[in-house]
Structures are given as structure tokens and as C-alpha cells.
Amino acid sequence: MRQYWRGVMEHLESHPLFAGVEPGVLQGVLEQADRLEIAKGETIYQPKRFRRCLGVLLQGQVQVRREQLLVSVLEQGDVFGAAALFQMAQQYPTTLKALTPCTVLLIPQDQVRKLLHESGAFAENYVVYLSGRIHFLSRRLDTMCASSSQIRLAQYLLTAQDEKGDVTLSATQLCQRIAVGRATLYRAFEALEEEGLITRDGKTIHITDVRRLGTYANL
Known part of the structure; x- marks a missing residue:
């Protein structure tokens, strides 16, 4: 196996999706996979141009x-x-559009089927x-259907918080996550701060x- 494939193999062996897969089975799958270098700004998948592959x-x-x-x-x-x-x-x-230069691994459908058959x-x-994707998309739909930017922000913070109750993101990233403009985001910040639900320190x-934020967010 070439040097770069050994690096990919090591990456996958530590990936939650491939944890516990027998090395021989995983190596055989990799030999049929494609590794692509994608330039910043390039479209990887779009509605009428895609491949039936599992991408990593x-x-x-x-x-x-x-x-x-x-x-x-x-x-x-x-x-x-x-x-x-x-x-x-x-x-x-x-x-799917590359925000930065990207390296993508595409595993064909038949190789995913092989993994499902050969690796419990x-x-x-x-x-x-x-199951995780279903949960994420359900919560994402809830956020997008929220009646106000404050509720959308509150719902996102509740789903993205770490064990300390913190979320660290730039304003630009947060605007992207909840699909609002910067001015709207800052008004939402002020509303939640006035309610005593959040504090901010930089990003x-x-x-x-x-509990109160969950009530505010209708969760």
C-alpha cells in the first residue's frame, strides 16, 4: 500500500465509523476508494452531479x-x-462546496455494502x-422553523453547548449556523443577555x- 494510503488507513482506524473494523477488510475497501484533492471554492456534490459513495x-x-x-x-x-x-x-x-482546500475520501456503494456484510x-x-444524523436534522429543522432569531439562537446554543455550557464560535460562523445577518444576531444576543440567559466573552x-434557556427556546 502506498505511503499516503497508509496515512488514510491510520486516520480511518481512529474514526468512530470504522472503529473495530478488521484491518484486512478495511484495507480491501480502501484499495477501491478514491482520494480527491479539492480546491477552495470547488463544488464537491450538487443536485445533478454526485456519486453514490460514502464520503469522509x-x-x-x-x-x-x-x-x-x-x-x-x-x-x-x-x-x-x-x-x-x-x-x-x-x-x-x-x-457541498469547499470552504478551504480539502482532501476527500469517496468509498463506493459496493464497498460500503461489503463493509456492512463483513463487519458487524x-x-x-x-x-x-x-441515528445521529436523524437527530441533528430534526433539531436543525426545529431551529429553522423557530419564530424569531432569539429562539433560533437559543435553540442552537442548547444543541451546541459543551459540558461547561459554553459555545465558542465567531459571529460569522454563528450567522451561518442559524441563517441570520450579523445585525440580527447581535440583537438576539442582547435579548438573551437582558433575560440573564447568556453571557459573552469574545467568541x-x-x-x-x-433550564430557563430551554423554556425560552420552547424545548
């Missing part, structure tokens, strides 16, 4: 949009493509991954009362 972002950031709606921003280690893998729709539901660990990991937002 090895390096970089990728923006995911459905028409004008920002769905998410993929980071290193994130997975994409499951929506087109085992169904016959002729269009992919979102557009991968099958279980894949179910966990799909870090601290939730001061999770």
Missing part, C-alpha cells in the same frame, strides 16, 4: 446548503453522501451514525441557566 472529509471544511439554507459546515472527520447511497433518487438533496462493528457504527458564549 480527511482535511478541510465543506459548506452544506439546500438551496439558500445553510444546513451545516463539515469539519475534518465528518461523513457525507449517505443520503444518496442506497436510494435511487436522481438528485442529491444538498450542495461497521454495521453497528453505521446505524449509530444514521465564547456561556449559558447561565440551561
Whole structure:
């Protein structure tokens, strides 16, 4: 196996989706996969141009949009493509665009099927991954349907907080996450601060009362 494939192999062995997969099985799959270098600004997937592959972002950031709606921003280690893998729709539901230079691994459908058949660990990991995606998209839909920017911000903070109740993002990133402009975001900040629900220190937002913020966000 070439040197760069050994690096990819090591990356996947530490990835939650491939944890516990037998090295021989994983190596055989990698030999059939494609490793792509994507330039900043290049479109990776779009509704009428995509591949029935499971993608793993090895390096970089990728923006995911459905028409004008920002769905998410993929980071290193994130997975994409499951929506087109085992169904016959002729269009992919979102557009994926590289925000930075990216390295992407594309695992063909038949190789994913091989993993599901030959590795119980991968099958279980894949179910966990799909369950997580369903939960994420459900919460994302709740956020997008919220009646005000303050509620959308509150809902996002509750889903993104760490164990300390903190969320660290730039204003630009947060605007992208909840699909509002900068002025609207700052008004939402002020509203939540006036309610005593959050405090801010630079890029870090601290939730001061999770229970009250949940009530405010209708959760």
C-alpha cells in the first residue's frame, strides 16, 4: 500500500465509523476508494452531479446548503453522501462546496455494502451514525422553523453547548449556523443577555441557566 494510503488507513482506524473494523477488510475497501484533492471554492456534490459513495472529509471544511439554507459546515472527520447511497433518487438533496482546500475520501456503494456484510462493528457504527444524523436534522429543522432569531439562537446554543455550557464560535460562523445577518444576531444576543440567559466573552458564549434557556427556546 502506498505511503499516503497508509496515512488514510491510520486516520480511518481512529474514526468512530470504522472503529473495530478488521484491518484486512478495511484495507480491501480502501484499495477501491478514491482520494480527491479539492480546491477552495470547488463544488464537491450538487443536485445533478454526485456519486453514490460514502464520503469522509480527511482535511478541510465543506459548506452544506439546500438551496439558500445553510444546513451545516463539515469539519475534518465528518461523513457525507449517505443520503444518496442506497436510494435511487436522481438528485442529491444538498450542495457541498469547499470552504478551504480539502482532501476527500469517496468509498463506493459496493464497498460500503461489503463493509456492512463483513463487519458487524461497521454495521453497528453505521446505524449509530444514521441515528445521529436523524437527530441533528430534526433539531436543525426545529431551529429553522423557530419564530424569531432569539429562539433560533437559543435553540442552537442548547444543541451546541459543551459540558461547561459554553459555545465558542465567531459571529460569522454563528450567522451561518442559524441563517441570520450579523445585525440580527447581535440583537438576539442582547435579548438573551437582558433575560440573564447568556453571557459573552469574545467568541465564547456561556449559558447561565440551561433550564430557563430551554423554556425560552420552547424545548
